[in-house]
Amino acid sequence: MSSAPAHPHAVHKDYQGAKLGMWLFLFTEILLFGGLFLLYSAYRAKYPLDFHNGGQHLNTFIGVANTVILLTSSLTVAVAVSAIQKGNKKLAMICLGTTIAFAFMFLVDKYIEWSAEIRHGIYPNGPALAKFPDGEKIFYGLYYCMTGLHGLHVLAGVVVLSVILDFVRREKITSADFTKLENAGLYWHLVDVIWIFLLPLLYLAA
Amino acid sequence: MTTLAQGEAPAYRSFLDSGGRRGIPAWVLSTDHKRIGILYLASMVSLFLVAMTIGVLMRIEQLTVDHPLFSPAVYNAFFTVHGVIMIFMFVLPGASAVFGNFCLPIMIGARDVAFPRLNLLSWYFFITGAVVVISSLFTGKGPPDTGWTFYVPFSLRTGTNIPLGVFGVFLLGFSSILTGINFVTTVHRMRAPGMSWHRMPLFVWALYATAWVQVLATPIIGITLLLVIAERLFGIGVFDPAKGGDPLLYQHLFWIYSHPAVYVMILPAMGAITEIIPTFAHRTIFGYKAIAYSSVGIAALGSLVWGHHMFTSGMGNAANIMFSLFTFLVAVPSAIKVFNWTATLYKGAIELRPPMVFALTFVFLFSIGGLTGLMQGALNVNAHLHDTYWIVGHFHYVMFGGTGMGFFAALLYWFPKMFGKMYNERWATISWFPIFIGFNMLYGGMLVLGYMGMPRRYFTHLPQFHTGHVIASIGSFILAAGLIMFFANLLVALFNGKKAGQNPWGGVTLEWQTPSPPPLENFEEIPTIRDRPYIFNPEAPK
């Protein structure tokens, strides 16, 4: 960046800078969910038995299935980045598409899971929850908050990855300039990391 | 606004005359950091005046004790809205959003911040958040009445429009986070060739430390406010005692952000003062590294003291003692700065121009605020002073006497650079008198009322406090008059001011080497930095 560019306010490309900016955003996400993890630790210490029992009513099978889904989706988006770096547009698009499909599966599973729990009255201010001891009420409050916020991030990820897929298709992302894809991948991996923590805290607590 | 400055090369075009757009789109669609800084300035000053008016109304209420002008419910809304606007829409964005945006890239020899479009998005979040908060005053069952701290369980139970108000604050927090991300990346990636970390202006160091706090601390209040909304809308009771929740955990989460937030408020103002004092003392800053590192130290240590807002809430002794200890420790880096500013003045050729007058006022008033803070930090004293007017006096000394005066000093300092116009210096100095006198009557009065036992957030008071309240209220009127004079002077200058030169104050940082106002791209050629900043006497031995 030396002398004045030909047109006003040229947008410069700074790969390392863009990556740093993305990581800083991920730090804010870590702290955002961190607040919920903080509350979970505090209340688990206060209601150890209730938290242990709370997990009983959760569907561990779906929890584990969703974990496998997200881990695999992390694989596919990581492969997509390497593929683009190698100039393999087709593989990158297949992998990105698969990632998005997995993300959808996750959201469908979550819908099934939540519907079942709501049908059984286990939801904030719900009839079944009202009969639970205080600690289990808190457990489910945190359960819905944490998985809900996470689910919103999965949904946002679907949107972002779809836009990125389109960029790859239109060759706005190539082996020469794939920062956007890499940053989208970083975001998706963090969504995966958060779920890695949610699984044992919520589903395996029993 | 002419396109040619006297004596400038004919190719110069000010940023105000550049870009393909005209009128309002030229402002609200521009990703130019200079325009964004001015957008923040205009919106923030307007909001400040609204909140100031509410403050004056509160002072009028305290004069009308026998036949109160406003009901208690209205008074509760007053102090809530006054706090929310002042804190989240003026003091927090503060010198960072206005002067950080305008000056940071120029000071490091860059053409803009790292992410210009994200910068504009920051301002969009700001203005949207402000509109959402204001709309909460007129919708639902009325404006929030919980105080700006939104403590549970009252914020869960009160009928007023908490979800909307709190959501507006959430959006404002997002604005802060994006600015933080932008500034950290900008400082790391966009310094001019030769500008090592130890050749950066100290304002930049201050903005950098602030930006880290914005990134790491703000998300905590983000999630906390979302949980309050979730509680009110869906009944998710993580804080509600009736559902087994612990209200103290709300306070912890709230203050984990809101205490570091006060360092977000003060650090950029301190940074601006650190620019102004050397310029008007015509001496290099004393202790460059001490000031640079103390900024980082304040940000770090300041993240460990939040419990001092909760000494009387029921925390355990171990926590109380630890938080009190760290509160005392965090005063050290702040004091280091005060010593360094004073040492800079020593044997300097001091010029009492308006920016310097307000900068010195900052040092004086902030010191009072800081010392009163230390007193509150002692556990036994705190038991007596908590929730009294002493606290209100303390935080106005630091937030208003500190950040506020720092903001005004920065505005007086960089106004000619930003707009290419000079204001009436005599009027700027004259407006200082009512501001200073009114300020100390009002907030000094509050300190006295507080240790006499006057509780805060009460719409009325017992007879023994009446004299103090009268003094304070008269002080508030004088202060308000001074502030109006201050801003009117600048507003007149905006339209009718004399042309300002490139360097009216004799500053030595990079922004004074560009025309006033700067061109769109800031520099014809990115400069190469060969030396440390603040060299006023090149012949003197280093």
Next chain:
Amino acid sequence: MEHAEEHGHIVPYRTFVKVWLLLLFLTAVLVFVSTAYHEALSVPALLTLTPLKAGLVFFYFMHLKYERPFLKALVFMTLAVLTLFIGLIFLDLSYR
């Protein structure tokens, strides 16, 4: 200060697949230990295996292993800040 940055290191597909298989294996261990064994073993398993899994995602999928030390330090600092907040709150909660 700016020169043409190489987009540099390409992680082989094989590495990603191996990490993925390891993650699946660790998940299986975690689930097995939690459901089949007594509580006493499941908590230590949770406290070690979960951060290990997260670490694998950070280091390999998110490329952190190949990034400059500064970025690694920032990630560590952020996690340390969060841990500090939780720790200080427990100073209150444990001794009330």
